[in-house]
Amino acid sequence: MSVLLTLCLTIVSGAQVLGVEDFTMEGPLGSAGATIEAVGTNHFKVTLGHAPEKPTWSNKVQFTILQNAKGNDLTLDVSFPVGGSYEFNEYFYSYSYDGEEWHPVQWEKGRKLSKTDDRLVFPTFTEDTVYVGHQVPFSYEDFLRYKAQWEAHPDVKAVKLGTSLGGRDIWRLEVTGSKSETPPAKRWVHHVSNQHPGEFNSHWRIVGLMEWLLSDEGAGCRDRMIFHVIPFMSPDAPSNGWYRVNQQGIDMNRSYFEGGADKAKQAHEAYIVQSDLERLMASEAPVTTIWSMHTWGGNVEPLVRPGPEFGTTVGTVEDFEAILHGLDPTGLVIPLKARSNEPNGTYWSGGPHKQFGISGFLCEGAGALYTKEENVESGRILARGLAAFYQGTRP
Ligand SMILES: [Zn+2]
Numbered sequence: 001m002s003v004l005l006t007l008c009l010t011i012v013s014g015a016q017v018l019g020v021e022d023f024t025m026e027g028p029l030g031s032a033g034a035t036i037e038a039v040g041t042n043h044f045k046v047t048l049g050h051a052p053e054k055p056t057w058s059n060k061v062q063f064t065i066l067q068n069a070k071g072n073d074l075t076l077d078v079s080f081p082v083g084g085s086y087e088f089n090e091y092f093y094s095y096s097y098d099g100e101e102w103h104p105v106q107w108e109k110g111r112k113l114s115k116t117d118d119r120l121v122f123p124t125f126t127e128d129t130v131y132v133g134h135q136v137p138f139s140y141e142d143f144l145r146y147k148a149q150w151e152a153h154p155d156v157k158a159v160k161l162g163t164s165l166g167g168r169d170i171w172r173l174e175v176t177g178s179k180s181e182t183p184p185a186k187r188w189v190h191h192v193s194n195q196h197p198g199e200f201n202s203h204w205r206i207v208g209l210m211e212w213l214l215s216d217e218g219a220g221c222r223d224r225m226i227f228h229v230i231p232f233m234s235p236d237a238p239s240n241g242w243y244r245v246n247q248q249g250i251d252m253n254r255s256y257f258e259g260g261a262d263k264a265k266q267a268h269e270a271y272i273v274q275s276d277l278e279r280l281m282a283s284e285a286p287v288t289t290i291w292s293m294h295t296w297g298g299n300v301e302p303l304v305r306p307g308p309e310f311g312t313t314v315g316t317v318e319d320f321e322a323i324l325h326g327l328d329p330t331g332l333v334i335p336l337k338a339r340s341n342e343p344n345g346t347y348w349s350g351g352p353h354k355q356f357g358i359s360g361f362l363c364e365g366a367g368a369l370y371t372k373e374e375n376v377e378s379g380r381i382l383a384r385g386l387a388a389f390y391q392g393t394r395p
Helices: 003-013 140-151 200-213 216-224 268-281 317-326 350-356 372-389
Strands: 035-040 043-047 054-058 063-065 074-079 093-096 103-105 117-122 130-134 156-163 169-176 188-194 225-230 289-293 301-305 359-364
Touching: 103 117, 140 156, 140 169, 140 200, 156 268, 169 200, 169 216, 169 268, 188 200, 188 268, 200 216, 200 225, 200 289, 200 372, 216 225, 216 372, 301 317, 317 372, 350 359
Parallel strands: 043 074, 188 225, 188 289, 289 359
Antiparallel strands: 035 043, 063 130, 074 117, 093 103, 093 130, 156 169, 169 225, 301 359
16 A cells, blocks of 8 residues: 555544554564555455475464554455465464453355465454464463463473474473372373464363363372373474474474484474483383374364273273263363274374374364363363373372
């Protein structure tokens, strides 16, 4: 838009309309390579960049309106002319004035109608600063704020596993009763992590799990279990809008090496986390279940490759499903199912199942959970379910 036209529109409306200079595609929620141009009054076009080494994988459209949003609405045409896989408009997005309270916004077309062009229409903004991101956004900085809160709890220990290629620390949070009389070797051990860094609803599921574990209701569970929680395996992604990859452009849920961690060949951050898992497996308290947290369409969808404890020292998959069903009156989690096909050894559920024989959970879904609260609640349900299904102590 020309300066003169902008000036005229400003005078006609009596309010300052949004300009390209009000937007930034950088920050905790960013979109690497995206460009923005004005096409009308409060109407802009964003052309997206792509993931490293993946020219047909678009980055997500994430940005901040730094100022001047109040009183303006916004129509955003988003384009990824190349098209390809993992479309930018597969899931809803959200906007927020404070980075805390998020409001969903839906695509006009969706990926079935167009893989290359779509539109988001935002209502008239009521504050000057606006954050926009994928699903219910969860940045690395959000994680650090939660980590600071959780670490204040005497039953949480933060273990730094290493540093990402972008220089961000990768953390494992170890949650277990610090005053418990149950020896570590007798505690059930659950390992929970996120591989695809743009699947933000799965991060909120992890927040819910942590919140329940650290609640008074979770005290008994903490005393007889250990949870190892890795909320970000690819922490460089949110500021770049990367959906599935690390800086090397490697799909992080195709990054497990079932034959053993390999520093030379493996994705940098995956090697760090798998080596740590291998150390845990060799310890006196090896992992019982591994949870790989993801999203796809619909409600939360857990799938399990059962380990040896199913039907022997604990109940069956059907028993676990009955417990989850009883904890989920609003139906956020669809019935737990066992998988019987050959596990893919590069997934973070199938890989550890093949390498160690442990129970591997692939937890998908939640693309239809449009609020932070629902996603957090789904994590509480899973944590309560684990506490109820894995009774007593490990034999
Ligand atoms: Zn995923």
